[in-house]
Amino acid sequence: MSKTYRLFQIKLAAKRTVMALLRLLLRLRVAVFPAVPIAAPCGSVVLLDRCLGIGDVLMISPAFRVLAACGPVAVVTGLSQLLATELDWRRAADWPAMVAEVRRLVGEGRVVLVPRLGLRGLVVLLTWPGRLPPAVVLLNETMWQDTVTGATGPVAGSHYTDTAMVCVAALVQRDFPGKGMGPIPPRLPPLIAEAPLALPVITGPWVALAPWATSRIRRWPLRHWSALIDRLGGEVAGVGFVLLGSADERVHGEAIIAGLSRPATVVNLMGLVSLAECAATVQAAALLIACDNGLMHLGLGVGTPL
16 A cells, blocks of 8 residues: 555545534534524525536436425525526635625525535534524435434435435425425526527537546547547538537647548537537537536436437
């Protein structure tokens, strides 16, 4: 075992110990000073982690739709608005700004939903002045707790979105008992009203490609993407290809084009279109081929064959 890996294990064990202690303190605070219930909630405030991505938005979209049926929903996040929705997306520059916005909304009588409590989230709730906000929070990977009633329940599943759905169900059962949590298929909310980018060089059907991922283990060698375009271009007459991704990924799209061994109609839109335009392009494509990345989830959300 390398020295670096041993050091990593020590740091991870220390962090887990600290978080376990903070969760215990939070449970004790809930037991001694329960939150004051709100008689008639005017809406729900959803406090999300700052690393919220397209995939997270897609997979917890059923939660948003259920909450939106109960009352106004404000999503406080450190990220910019992903796609236009009926929800109230409130961008905060950093974690303290997110907390300040949530405190302001709680003062208006809103309910807080905290589906994932990382180290920062635990510290925020433990240092919250006075009683905790009326909330449903995750204490660890297997249990949630209601700060109003003190009730706890299990969490099935290992993903953040599983936790979000469980917390939403608990919140709805507590404050909106008339609303149900039946099966709702994940989908992206309505797209921003922007026309898809015109692709004049492509006259026939096109295949959208999302060839890059932030995580190294989710990537496919660029030469394989070039070979894929060569093969599909040879088998399907008149097909075009659109490369999608962020601006810092554009160089990888150029490398894919440079690696082609036969002529093909390829448009590199990486970094040139907004997220909404990207979604519209994927929606109009005959097929999306992607790594395990945000655009893969976006394709699922707009119903494009993937």
